[in-house]
Amino acid sequence: MxxxxxxxxxxxxxxxxxxxxxxxxxxxxxxxxxxxxxxxxxxxxxxxxxxxxxxxxxxxxxxxxxxxxxxxxxxxxxxxxxxxxxxxxxxxxxxxxxxxxxxxxxxxxxxxxxxxxxxxxxxxxxxxxxxxxxxxxxxxxxxxxxxxxxxxxxxxxxxxxxxxxxxxxxxxxxxxxxxxxxxxxxxxxxxxxxxxxxxxxxxxxxxRPIIPAPFPNDPRVIHSSAYCSSLPALLKDTLKPYHIGVVGSGQSAAEIFHDLHMRYPNAKTTLILRDSTLRPSDDSPFVNEIFNSERIDHFYNQSAEERRRALSSDKATNYGVVRIELIERIYDEMYIQRIKTPVECEWQHRILPQRAVSKVEHDNAQGPIRVQIRSIAADGSGIGDESPETLEVDALMLATGYVxxxxxxxxxxxxxxxxxxxxxxxxxxxxxxxxxxxxxxxxxxxxxxxxxxxxxxxxxxxxxxxxxxxxxxxxxxxxxxxxxxxxxxxxxxxx
Structure with a gap:
């Protein structure tokens, strides 16, 4: 040195x-x-x-x-x-x-x-x-x-x-x-x-981890950045039939949802996402060139409006997307579950698309967290017509990004x-x-x-x-x- x-x-x-x-x-x-x-x-x-x-x-x-x-x-x-x-x-x-x-x-x-x-x-x-x-x-x-x-x-x-x-x-x-x-x-x-x-x-x-409204400041509401360090200390009995909710539609949410199946084999897990489905990230060769260092010059020299359009167009490379290999593993697990348990409401692991969390509440630190979710209109314009659904969970993982x-x-x-x-x-x-x-x-x-x-x-x-x-x-x-x-x-x- x-x-x-x-x-x-x-x-x-x-x-x-x-x-x-x-x-x-x-x-x-x-x-x-x-x-x-x-x-x-x-x-x-x-x-x-x-x-x-x-x-x-x-x-x-x-x-x-x-x-x-x-x-x-x-x-x-x-x-x-x-x-x-x-x-x-x-x-x-x-x-x-x-x-x-x-x-x-x-x-x-x-x-x-x-x-x-x-x-x-x-x-x-x-x-x-x-x-x-x-x-x-x-x-x-x-x-x-x-x-x-x-x-x-x-x-x-x-x-x-x-x-x-x-x-x-x-x-x-x-x-x-x-x-x-x-x-x-x-x-x-x-x-x-x-x-x-x-x-x-x-x-x-x-x-800095984003904890958006309406999620409260509660040790059982954990950002994805602390998943491996905080959740095991909170839910110590890996064989207990907990119910764990996961919020998000990107790589971190999918990794946590998949890992929970192995970490807590008897637990119920629910993945809540605003999008209509888990979407694969685009890492094809030509698209991947946007991450080449020489592309920064071109991007920087564009107008602010051109940059905004480029960021929106390239969003599928990094935000709210999952690597296809992980999507396929999750789909395979969900399919095997469908064979064993034909009735969806009885599944151990559920994915709830086009949902938004509207309220989170609990009576005391020992009782379950009640998570109220509402459907989102197909065009993403607002709340759908379906009645809200309430989940009772022991922990809630938030893969809600960073600021x-x-x-x-x-x-x-x-x-x-x-x-x-x-x-x-x-x-x-x-x-x-x-x-x-x-x-x-x-x-x-x-x-x-x-x-x-x-x-x-x-x-x-x-x-x-x-x-x-x-x-x-x-x-x-x-x-x-x-x-x-x-x-x-x-x-x-x-x-």
Missing amino acids: TFIVDLPQTYGCMNSNAGYDSLEEPSFKNMAQDKLHDLICVGFGPASLAIAIALHDTLDPRHSKPSMQRHPKVCFLEKQVQFSWHSGMLVPGSKMQISFIKDLATLRNPRSEFTFLNYLQNQGRLAQFVNLGTFLPTRLEFEDYLRWCAERFQDVVAYGQEVVQVAPDKTDSESAIIDCFAVLSRNVKTGVVSVDRARHVVIAVGG RNAHETLLKQVQPLRPQGHNEWRVGRDYAVHLDRNKVSAKAGIWLQGCNESTHGLSDSLLSVLATRGGEIVESILGEQLRGKSVEPEYRASL
């Missing part, structure tokens, strides 16, 4: 090189606390991890020969206490929906030591994986790959630090120009708030720095937030990741473009410095 790290002492980061006997030893060096970071990344999920890998590869003399007077000082602040990727949805047997070649490095640099194939080689499973004859590893294995990559960067990550605000700051108290940002983070264990300062800030915090607007809260103090007439956050093709350069130095900036679907396309919140996008972010933020141009002396913070 070749870049220098500036970590506050309160973070307590520890050096860990476990599992890397065959790889080059990282060489980290802590800097004094009064130094200014070149880059702070808010969040350390796959998006920020891809940036760390791209920066590592850029500084690796085996791949390039950057001309620098000093190495950049970088830190990642992560709310979770350890690296984790969708741990609540590591459903047994679930597979990735993209090729392993779309890992965090290959499409940008196939020679990187952080490719999925190098991970397999390092773990002694390369030949065995080849024998599987698939491009789609299990989600469990891909999460292990991401964790394997993340372990290499332990010394630049402050885990257990929840960023609560990014605010304008200056290195020269007498200057009117903002040339850095203060990043405030709270230790999730102690509550202590720390302040770090950086020229450049990347916000990549992922999505990706955390930057709105984090950047509240930065709003006055937007250009005149900008009432919302706008980003350039390089993901840099548009700021008023009469107020903010060209040496400072903020970048957004994973919340730019409206300007950068459907791939923005997905894994498909992370490898190349990580390289683009590194180039956008540190490109001139890495090439030895406009490199300033060591920064000095004004206290």
Whole structure:
């Protein structure tokens, strides 16, 4: 590892090189606390991890020969206490929906030591994986790959630090120009708030689970993101004849519905979906090209109306759809059930299409949850004519998606720095937030990741473009410095 790290002492980061006997030893060096970071990344999920890998590869003399007077000082602040990727949805047997070649490095640099194939080689499973004859590893294995990559960067990550605000700051108290940002983070264990300062800030915090109305705040109403972690703790007896409801029509809803049949073999399960049926995702070759990184340029340069039409047209690749293999497995199970029990109302597992949940209530924490559902008109225009049906369930799983607007809260103090007439956050093709350069130095900036679907396309919140996008972010933020141009002396913070 070749870049220098500036970590506050309160973070307590520890050096860990476990599992890397065959790889080059990282060489980290802590800097004094009064130094200014070149880059702070808010969040350390796959998006920020891809940036760390791209920066590592850029500084690796085996791949390039950057001309620098000093190495950049970088830190990642992560709310979770350890690296984790969708741990609540590591459903047994679930597979990735993209090729392993779309890992965090290959499409940008196939020679990187952080490719999925190098991970397999390092773990002694390369030949065995080849024998599987698939491009789609299990989600469990891909999460292990991401964790394997993340372990290499332990010394630049402050885990257990929840960023609560990014605010304008200056290195020269007498200057009117903002040339850095203060990043405030709270230790999730102690509550202590720390302040770090950086020229450049990347916000990549992922999505927040959506719990829409009318679903109450109840421990038995669980978002799909917490399925594997929360439901087993709630319904502990796997042989008990529970009744479990699932709401949603996409991949997560289908995976949960299917997994419940095996996890709780005696339970009744009901899948409630607004659509008329489970629909297959379109991952055919030509359609799949919308996730190619080079398509982002075309999408970004379109008008806002053209982008909206494109997103609507391409929705079947990612939203409210299920991989055909899983649909076929579920259909097969439902068909066998039809043979054994001809009367549908007596089925153990039911799918209720064109339904909407209108009310959720319960009398006490021990009693069942009553879920009132109503039919939806065939054209989707509103409530149908049928009388509502009430289900009594022991738990309700919500595969209701995510909202990706955390930057709105984090950047509240930065709003006055937007250009005149900008009432919302706008980003350039390089993901840099548009700021008023009469107020903010060209040496400072903020970048957004994973919340730019409206300007950068459907791939923005997905894994498909992370490898190349990580390289683009590194180039956008540190490109001139890495090439030895406009490199300033060591920064000095004004206290």
